[in-house]
Amino acid sequence: MSLLLELAGNKAKARAAAKELSIPQLENLIAGFNKALEKAKEEEAALEAEKAQKTARAAEIADLIVNSGLTVEEIVALSTPKTSKAGAKKGNTVEPKYRLTVDGETYEWTGRGRTPKVFQEYFDAGNSRDSVTIK
Template identity: 45%
Template sequence: MATYQELLAQKADLEKQIENARKQELSDAIAQIRSLMSQYGLSVADIAGKAGSGGKASATKGSKVAPKYRNQATGETWTGRGRQPKWVEQALASGKSLDQLAI
């Protein structure tokens, strides 16, 4: 049966082997990616999706949404996304509907 110190030494050796294997696999993966990028004439921007890849999520991410509801008294607006503003909550509590607040 192995002693505690021997097991710790084995663990340290295995961790080194794991790290070396990881580095080698990452290096191989990067080389393969660079080869494919060269073969197909791709750039980093193409890979990152910043060159107009047409992806729906990236095309709408960060874009402004038009307001759907307006407070007639103050002119405040709300897009209908996220938490309801206090003026919407108060209007709904007073018996109004969202349809009545719609722009």
Template identity: 35%
Template sequence: MNLSALAFPELLDLKKQVEQRINDIQAQEKTKAMQQIRELAKTYGLSVEEVLAKASGASRKPVEAKYANPANSEQTWSGRGRKPVWVQEYLDSGKTLESLEIGK
């Protein structure tokens, strides 16, 4: 198919048809995947809910806080992920992260 030979309205129509076909195939693939997941879970004597709970890390323990705000002890941070605003403000004031450590 020579796309450069198509007019703008024809290209828009083609785009619409392609998007619809992609959506149809995606829905079919999702259905097949769900069937495979159910069959595999059944083979091993698991429910889909059990598989999803284990896969999502639902049994993980929360990480303990490593740092606390001296102005408000309810504000804590584990040291993982993005720094909370109060930590960044504390560091911007020239103080060190070590001085926020719990138990120091």
């Protein structure tokens, strides 16, 4: 690729390199370059059209914002997705709902998840949850 860049930047070197090629080879090379040029022009035109379309959309959105009476900050605040449960973020701690003291050691449980063994043994012994509920 660097050879092509060098030849494209220096006409004398390009002519010298062209002398080494036959006429059919030169015609084939020119045809290939013409196709590459057409494709590059088409891609550039497509990019310009896309840019113009985005500019038009941005102007349309700006007009809608101005006509709505809202500020950009208000739109951002209103369009921010809300969490499904208020305050239910992963990693938040939950206050314990039950407290049990066995052999001088205090155990606490939120009431969520699997029942701890200490609490399960207490409940299996015929005691109620109300008796260990933190009030």
